Amino acid sequence: MSKIIKKKLTDLGYGFVPETYLQNGDEYFYRNQQFQSTATFRPLSEEEIKVLVRNDNFASNWKDVWVTDQFLPEQIQNSKFYGMVRIGDMDDVYLDFRDLRLPCGIYNSTIISCDFGSTVAVHNVRYMSHFIVGNDVMLANISEMETSSSAKFGNGILKRGDVEERRIRLELCNENGGRSVLPFDGMQAGDVFLWSRYREDTTLQRRFQELAEAQFSVEHGYYSEIGNHSIIKNTHTIKDVKIGAHAYIKGVNKLKNLTINSSSESYTQIGEGCELVNGIIGYGCRIFYGVKAVRFILSSNSQLKYGARLINSFLGDNSTISCCEVLNSLIFPAHEQHHNNSFLCAAVVKGQSNMAAGATVGSNHNSRAADGEIVAGRGFWPGLCVSLKHNSRFASYTLIVKGDFLHELDIKFPFCLVSNEVDTNRLVILPGYWFLYNMYALMRNTSKFAARDKRKFKNQYIEYDVLAPDTINEMFVALGEIETAVGKTFAKEGASEDERAGFGRTLLNANDSLAGKSVLLDNVEFSKRKVVLAKPRESYHVYKRMIRYYASLEIIGALEASESMDSFWTRIRGISQNRKAFENIGGQLIPAAKLKQLLDNVREGALSSWNDVHEHYHAWSRDYLEDRFEHAVSSLAEIQEKEVAAWDHLFLRNLLTDALDTKTWICSEIENARSKDYQNPFKQMIYNSYEEMEEVVGKLADNDFINKEKSALAKFEATIERLINKL
Template identity: 35%
Template sequence: GHDCTLFNTGIIDGRKPFGEFSIKVSNENGGRAVIAFPGMNSADAWLQSQYKDDTSLQQNMQILARKAISSFDGRPAIAPFCRLLNCQAIHSSHIGPHARLENILSIKNSVILSSAAAPAILVNGVILEDVILEKQNTVKNHTVLLRVATEENVHMENGARITDCFIGANSTIACGESVSNLLFAFHEQHHNNSFLIATQTGGQCNIAAGATIGSNHNSRAADGELIAGRGFWPGLETDFKHNSRFASFTLVAKSSFDKELDIPLPFSLVSKNSDGRVVIYPAYWYYYNLYALARNTWKFSRRDKRTAKPLLIETDFLGPDSLIEMMEGIRFFKEFLPANIPLMELMKNPDQIKAPKFIEAEGLVYKEKALILNPRKALLAYIRLLIFFCGRTFLSPFPGKSLPAEGWENFGGQFIPAHEAAALRDRIRDGRIRNWEEVHAFYVEQARDYPAYLYALAGHIASFLTGKSELSARERRRLRLLAADVAGELLNGARNSREKDFENLFRKKSYRGRDEMNAVLGTMEQDPFLKSYHESMTQLILALNSNEPYGDGNGET
């Protein structure tokens, strides 16, 4: 293209066009492989990797993928305004406009999308083969990519080895190894002594140093899978046995888990005690780490640097996934609930919940019983958070239609009601969907309807909490007042959990006094998140406590 800068370049070979390749996501045996195509997002990758027993659906999605590849004007080319310095070899690849490539070892059969507003940057000893990079990607410092596709604003650097992965938007993988993973948005993996193999993570995850999560070291074949919901945080030197599954916002303490796990309770801390028993503390985040939990919502919304947003990525920790998991968690502990008393009424007298300090539960650890700590506290936390979600949602105007929305599916970070997802699959299966652009239009339609579906979910949860199929204006008002109380607890909990860091005596020992500590760390009052959170929650509490009438029993104004 015109206005390009090429200096000291080696082989640039465009005789062969860009060719099709597949990515073995989620399972190393290739059974969940997806066909990569330019413009593919994490929802597309997830959809291709699922329902593998549905032959007609899979065949038609492959047709759509191949059509997308053939329609892409990806002839080997270097687009205008590119800068190529010291590139040894580029074969059968399309380099988008304004891309910057410096000190490249090899790029083969790859598409690098780029623009003036979102340029691609590849520097210092990188190798790419069978790769599709979305705009605003950075690859640097001896990183190797093989059969990889990404969304926008992904950073891969410092010797990372990434093979057979789809990486969602706003993610970073530095050092370490990632193989056969389907990673939704905001994935963080920064350490050179970690590896992640054969997983599907729901996004907003952070893989700690020393975490060794792989399938082919604890199975008779390389065919295991691990599925984790949003907010999966495996701690230092954790390792797991495939197949395992984790609910949303699971925090795992340093341990070696030599048996398969199925953790259905959200916001849990999972660890091992001195006897080697798996210990689950459900709702741990609520009681001890609200600052981090609430800050996640705040920080992820600010770190979203996509110039185009084809998916509505849910960053609120109270999303359809965690809400439904909390409802299931309450059902899990139902034996400790008093009969014939609505869940909402337990807020007034929580002593009615008769539960021991811990219970033993089957089905969560292979051939063992897990210890679940403080089920009573978990029940109360789940009830409070469900009430808060309902009260906050009911502040919005009624959307004007009643929608079934208890079941949901996570399409790459965007939540779509299960019945709508089923309708999409039907349209693909019978050929009514003709290309991936029509699928993407479906995502946009669902994003537009998302508030209405959330409202329907809030109505479903409210019925679950009250035991009534329809709520009167008085009952909705009651929910709002209780939600205001919970909002106050969330605000205080976020502040108190952060305050521990400033008041810890041992934390103070590295400073000569409070003044030096404040000079280094700042003060609580200077914390930008706490200031923003205090302002937004104060306004929310005022709105929830307002005396304005809400509407009639159907929520209609």
């Protein structure tokens, strides 16, 4: 039943902080720290009070209404004031934002213990309690604005006297809460990923929580805030919120327990019908049209639209989710999910991903325990109507063909195509599919995601290139898998695993036919059906070619930057031959050794907050290009089976020539992949003529991406010629 408590009207606006939690007996201790006005406040004069009363205003105690010397009582009308209220400078102006024009002042509103900056326009706010409002703020037609003394603004902390059950947690990666983390303002995808891992390490987990809690006060008495130049209109309920500057909020049903970051450079907008509870919203976000989000973090420059549901999830920078439902998931930057009938649950998706219509990734509730998890590398793309089963793991840029996948999967082949062969009930894996058959879409990804990166402060290096240390390392793993599978298929019975792999390597590098037998894979699907490796030789060699190309691009960059060949040779001779492992931490690629050192520092107490951890991210970002270069050199030495010490000018000349050949091939494949859409008669059949098709879809010759690639190829040719002449 509802418990309504009766108190004296004269007490309204006072006693916000329970007496037990008062600081120096002052209930305004933290309020005064938050309200950073430089104005000088004074009590109302008798004449000002008369004007206020004449304008149908009421105060339980006029002595607690404070104003500046630039106070205009005529612009306070039909309003009620309780507790201490401070009103900043006023002017006989109106504020205009997108044709909403409101006179400066307070009209038809009930104000309880609030502070206002200069030239605010407050109209028809039925109930406003314990808010601090910045300068030039517009508030219009709001039903309820209130703050509790224990407000946490979306952070997973406790105030004095709180019980643990009141703590907000994000139950990420699975539905059983076993990887839950405490949300906090400023939390990054890398923070969440690290915290959600290493669950057996109780010391590390304890320290992660201590780092989060160290950033916030446990004391009561903090007010909600609305930053300078923000606009809120036609909204129902706002409670326990911290809103940054230049935010625009309209037609919202409910905002509760939130931090909404916003600035003039990256302003956040929240629109009609949204209900947002227990969350952190990053800078420059857009949230519109019936979105429901509970226990969530939305990173900077991301969007939720058209009835999207985001629950117990973290969405990385520069991502968009609309229409659909996402639960219990950790999503790295540059994620796209637009379709009403797609579903993502209990997953870690490592960025640059795309969920097609009808894809259902998660929560099938058909096991003997809580559902497991899905972990997918960068570029994950489950196609139309794909259904996957937990637990499953996918290498980077895995494309999954329409179908129901009834068994757990472990796909170790990057850039591959995964499909069901329904008539024979076999699973078919085609490694390197994107290189072999859809170079246009693949290579367009790098520029596409980079262009969508709207961060104003790019102090964290998010890797968008399809060829990077993580995907290259996965290609090396895939090469070994292909060699083993081919060797097992064609080697004599009784051969050891190493002998099979060696025999497979020999066959793949020779011109001997691999026809006659299906090459089968082990440990890919948890089932008894066959898993077929398609086009093993083609995929094997395209992997090797792309590894060489990746390394060549890095070496070309180093040659261009070197003052002399002697300095170039000195630089690469000192690089370790051992190819380093890298981890994808929130979209940032980090050498595994550096990550281990960071975790050791956290365990030992060498870091005092998550901000200290972020400084490591920034330092790694500054070092990343050198780390990637060293990785490229060691990768080339490994794939060429030639130590760096044995490299010479002839080796470099051949490398540069090979790089040009590969770049030319890539450019050709980009155009060929797109031209198929113009040559397919079924693509043409809905048009009256080829000319009409060109008018509707555009001419191939006018394709901006293809033309940019051709231009880049011409520049690349000139670069290669110049460098060869330099050798």
